[in-house]
Amino acid sequence: MANRVYRRTAAGTAAWQRQDPSVPVEYRRIVGLIQGDTHPDNLRVRLSRFSLDETLELLDELVHRGLLEAVDTAEHHDLDFTGSLNFAALRAK
Numbered sequence: 137m138a139n140r141v142y143r144r145t146a147a148g149t150a151a152w153q154r155q156d157p158s159v160p161v162e163y164r165r166i167v168g169l170i171q172g173d174t175h176p177d178n179l180r181v182r183l184s185r186f187s188l189d190e191t192l193e194l195l196d197e198l199v200h201r202g203l204l205e206a207v208d209t210a211e212h213h214d215l216d217f218t219g220s221l222n223f224a225a226l227r228a229k
Contacts, residue, residue, distance in 0.1 A: 139209045141173040142195055148203035159203070166194060167203050 144152070148167045151159045159167075169182055176191055183191050198204040 140206050141175050141209055142170055142199070142204045142206055143173050144170045145202055145205050148198070151203055159201075163194075163198060163201070163203065166198060170204060173207065 144167060148170070150156070152164055152167045155164060166179070166183070169179055176188070176195060179191060179195075180188070183194075186194065195204065195206070199206050
């Protein structure tokens with residue numbers, strides 16, 4: 137999977153703020169969770185009833201509806217910082 141983050145569009149922000157009844161409640165809840173550039177892994181805790189594939193399908197649906205935009209990133213998001221953790225450097229200090 138490409139490194140991708142999601143952000144709300146103006147339409148997504150308006151649907152969330154107005155609680156637009158033409159947008160399903162579940163979609164509005166997910167749009168409400170998006171703050172700035174949001175990686176799907178950050179949503180996993182709050183959307184734990186969905187599998188990763190289901191979460192990605194929901195995000196793709198929200199992009200298709202114009203409520204979110206997906207942005208491919210060149211960098212890898214090391215969300216738990218284990219990729220840059222260097223015990224030898226810590227011990228040396």
